[in-house]
Amino acid sequence: MYINLKALIHYNNDYGRNSGNPAYYMQQRKQVKRRKPRTPNYAKITVALLALTLIILLITALISKLSSKGDESGSLISTNSEKNSSTPSLSESNDNASSPESSISNDEESGEVSLPEYSYSIDITPYLDYIEPDRSGDKNDYWLILVNKEKSVAQNYIPPNLVKSQNTKKGYENTEINATADKALEALIKEAAANGFTKIRMSSGYRSYALQDWWFKYYKDKYRQNYKTESELEEYVYTFSMKPGHSEHQTGLAVDIYDTDTNSEFTGTPGSFWLAENAHKFGFILRYPEGKEDVTKIMYESWHFRFVGRSVATVIYEKGWTLEEYHKYSE
Numbered sequence: 001m002y003i004n005l006k007a008l009i010h011y012n013n014d015y016g017r018n019s020g021n022p023a024y025y026m027q028q029r030k031q032v033k034r035r036k037p038r039t040p041n042y043a044k045i046t047v048a049l050l051a052l053t054l055i056i057l058l059i060t061a062l063i064s065k066l067s068s069k070g071d072e073s074g075s076l077i078s079t080n081s082e083k084n085s086s087t088p089s090l091s092e093s094n095d096n097a098s099s100p101e102s103s104i105s106n107d108e109e110s111g112e113v114s115l116p117e118y119s120y121s122i123d124i125t126p127y128l129d130y131i132e133p134d135r136s137g138d139k140n141d142y143w144l145i146l147v148n149k150e151k152s153v154a155q156n157y158i159p160p161n162l163v164k165s166q167n168t169k170k171g172y173e174n175t176e177i178n179a180t181a182d183k184a185l186e187a188l189i190k191e192a193a194a195n196g197f198t199k200i201r202m203s204s205g206y207r208s209y210a211l212q213d214w215w216f217k218y219y220k221d222k223y224r225q226n227y228k229t230e231s232e233l234e235e236y237v238y239t240f241s242m243k244p245g246h247s248e249h250q251t252g253l254a255v256d257i258y259d260t261d262t263n264s265e266f267t268g269t270p271g272s273f274w275l276a277e278n279a280h281k282f283g284f285i286l287r288y289p290e291g292k293e294d295v296t297k298i299m300y301e302s303w304h305f306r307f308v309g310r311s312v313a314t315v316i317y318e319k320g321w322t323l324e325e326y327h328k329y330s331e
């Protein structure tokens with residue numbers, strides 16, 4: 001009842017406002033008149049729009065067809081690049097196809113690190129078999145041998161293929177090292193020189209059990225006066241010198257490298273940074289990195305490097321691991 005009344009009021013209002021007003025009707029008629037000639041124009045425009053839409057649709061279809069062809073060729077390229085990244089060493093050496101480098105391929109799911117296509121300032125070809133040595137059989141056990149405060153080698157352990165190194169500093173000419181590691185070190189030294197670090201040489205390499213024993217006793221005697229008990233003294237000396245059997249230098253794969261004339265003040269020098277960033281390309285790892293003292297149990301040593309071979313060194317470098325962590329996570 002109320003709604004009806006309201007509708008009626010509206011109607012009345014509208015009717016009431018315009019009823020009897022000739023201008024209103026004239027306006028209505030004018031609008032009708034104006035619309036009339038436009039009607040065929042709309043039709044033309046509609047036809048034109050339809051035609052345009054059709055053309056646009058055709059062009060779009062053509063473009064999408066062309067771009068889908070582009071996608072196909074793009075996917076071929078990415079397939080090729082995936083193939084390349086899974087065999088990164090092929091560009092450098094064809095006989096590396098069955099090398100363990102392929103096991104460190106670009107596999108996101110297993111979390112493995114892909115071996116980058118390293119570029120070198122020197123001709124690396126003569127050194128490839130040394131920087132990534134043969135890992136077949138139990139040879140790999142040697143390259144990855146773990147010696148630390150917990151794990152030791154026997155008193156009579158002598159590493160294979162020891163040679164007098166040609167890459168020593170003055171005064172260290174008789175230093176021995178594993179022959180393969182020595183060739184890898186030679187490549188590292190040449191590359192360093194090509195990059196302006198001409199003084200990089202090895203000081204300490206292979207150290208026998210007997211020599212390590214001598215050094216440990218030497219340090220104990222040196223600091224004996226500062227400690228009341230033998231165990232306190234040993235504990236202190238053990239923070240910087242390994243007990244015999246526990247020194248990585250007994251493996252023939254550890255090297256102390258400096259680019260200075262003396263063995264001091266190497267930490268923080270441009271040469272030490274260069275080595276830390278490039279040694280892995282030659283199969284060496286910074287064995288006791290800063291911030292990993294809780295893992296290695298040894299203070300940061302910017303000069304002590306350990307040969308493990310390029311593929312493993314790359315994993316350790318890329319992951320920011322130590323050799324201990326490599327063993328832990330790869331077992």
Ligand SMILES: [Zn+2]
Binds near residue numbers: 204303305
């Ligand atoms: Zn060392």
